[in-house]
Amino acid sequence: MTQHSCWQRGEVVIISGQTGCGKTTQLPQFILEREIESLCGAVCNIICTQPRRISAISVSERVAFERGEKLGESVGYKVRLEGMKGRDTRLLFCTTGILLRRLIADRKLKDVTHIIVDEIHERGMNEDFLLIVLKDLLPRRPELKLILMSATLDAELFSSYFNGAAIIKIPGFTYPIRTHFLEDILEMSGYGLTPDNQIDDYGQERIWKMNKQAPRKRKSQITSLVEDAIREADFKNYSPQTRESLSCWNPDCIGFNFIEYILCHICEDERSGAVLVFMIGWDDISALKEKLLLHPVLGDQSRVLLLTCHGSMANSEQVICSLLMAVD
Template sequence: MASADRATESEEFLVSLYRPSTILPITRHRDALLYLVKNYPVTIVVGQTGSGKTTQLPQYLHQAGWTEEDKIIACTQPRRVAATTVATRVAEEMGVRLGEEVGYSIRFEDMTSPRTRIKYMTDGMLLREALVDPLLSKYSVVMIDEAHERSLSTDVLLGILKKIRRRRKDLRIIVSSATLQAEEFARFFGDEGEGGEKRDEEKKELAKIISLEGRCYPVDVLYLEEPTENYLEKAVQTVFDIHLKQLAVFDPAPENYRKVIVSTNIAEASVTIENIVFVIDCGFVKLRTFDPRTGIEALSAVPVSRASATQRAGRAGRTRTGKCFRLYTQKAFNDVMTEAGIPEIQRSNLAPVLLQLKALGIDNVVRFDFVTPPPSELMARALELLFMDPMTAKILLNSVNFQCTDQILSIAAMTSVQNVFITHESSKKPAESAKPFAPKASKPNAAKWCKDHYLNFRALSRAGIRRCLTTGYFAHAARMQPDGSFRSVNGMQMWAHPSSVMFNRKVDWVVFHEVVETGKKTFIRDVTVIEKDWLLEYAPGFYQLRR
């Protein structure tokens, strides 16, 4: 029943996305778009969500012959849900089965076939394909959709495509953006030299910009006269105010019901939901940031940019005159909010990005051509981590003494360990009684002994690993407090992350690998239980026992 309900919801969602292609704003620009793609290596398409660029442009290119000779048109999306939903919609419009001529590829799910000619995928999936095929030779056109979101994968992909274009003059690149950042993208692709200068043989214009009309109806924007202290309460109140005072706007309302959609910022650009007339904008977005000095990653609510606020207001006014209620003052809009959001590459841990670039064959990662170069401090920190952080290095060196090098190598790569005891309700009591005999597992018949006593032999054989981890992560030690929190050696209050096996468990001392700040709480991840005496044994210069 649940799956049937989900299927029905999915169908209803697709219906809400439907809009006859002949009345989409992109329709009148079809010939101009095809001309630009044919004659210029890079086309920058500016159009608000709902203009039809994501669903129609790949179809135009397919009809114009860009998929001949078994070539494929790729359209990347920053989010999985957008890739799957749009692919389903385009397959429906073309009257083909999803996974045949039109398909999608996201992590852990590939809905394509040798017949696929229009392929929607996440940015990360196309980067993975570049590991196997550095020139992306099977693609005739690569369209980077929602480029204004400036995710890490998007920025890396743009840099990779710029390098590929120097080798593949036949490749066409389309950058689609819902905000007015077109000039920045055009300048980026126009500077073809490594040092940012255009090569002599490439003096011709490389990138052209085309703008599509979007919203057809005006949107009234209403601000608060005074800042509010409780945004959640104010948002709920505004919903009821709209419902009570503006009933006639929704005529006819099916069965006297009104749909209220509570959404994250995915509704800003990644999906189009028709018949939205009112938008309530709280003015905040949750962003993940990384502090290279402390190594702490935080997920915090911060004010949106003015560009994002404009995007949110644009959800209204698609089918009729709309209104946007902003839960902040006009002064805050003008003075507090920035013009555009900070690209993810300027606020993230870049170590994984640099490893990815290395895997893609980029030797000089420092000189890699980013649309917006990351701060030097973030780059320096990432380069340091490329080799190995001191804590990981120490446990790898000490693993020889503890005879657990293979296991520590795995932990260094995965930063995870198994639970020692196999716990089932039926065997809980005998398992508990077997704990005192754990040292016997080191005997030759250890595997059988562990099985007889409800022990996980593979995990128990790693008992020395906890000691080894203590030798490297002694500075990341923390003790549980009566309220269930942990207090680190420098006095910071932290909590076991909900994903940790230590969540809601009573322990004494632990060491941890990572600190994550979310809202008002600081969490620790990759947590391992240790003994207090080990800290004195392996870090006598760092810890002292008080009498």
């Protein structure tokens, strides 16, 4: 295993692997198998952190499946208020917060042999604090192996922070991506934005949210920035209808009607597949789903499967949602 040679020069290795290279699911298994072959499997204890609880659960299930065993045997997970691990668990996936709480009780992580911090580019208070604590811990635990991984990171920055840690770059496989901006979607679909069709309906119980979308005498900062960007942009290659729509665009609205129209356009004119719609919060997610369920095409459950996923949902519901999306 090539990573082992890097550890001869330092106890920290930074993995910069492109999406699809398998670093999240394969690298922990490589380390575990290496320890087993070296007759150190009984004392091996690998902790792999994930930024979100659904990631920790789904990745642990995937790895256990690949190893042909039940979750909770050599592979397990631990998230807030929930976990599945056994006496023989040697590879544990957990959230960053779980590892920080463990550090409170066991400041040296005396039984841990390897720590893998995945997705370190997702900078947050917990993630940054964990790196500070781990850097302070390494001189007191020279035998501890630390691996930092991400698909998109400034590897040199993290390397310098850990005193010139070794960097390994792993190629991956990515599908070609075509980027379409708002003006492109308006042009292709023929949809026309007006001041009236952008107000999102949240229902009477959330009338305050609808009122926030009404035009204000004093413009919000984002509205001013959008207007400045539109004035400076060159839309001469777009139709008059598209230019008129952009002049009417209200960035304070999510655009339920527009999303509904585009999804229907995709269902009727594009090949079958999956569409991800990212919303700001649970109110927007649930309100949009209620609207889509009333649509004659998008609400047809024999043709379209509408799934919601949010951090406030029960883990079982999130897992079912992620599994169904993976199957699709």
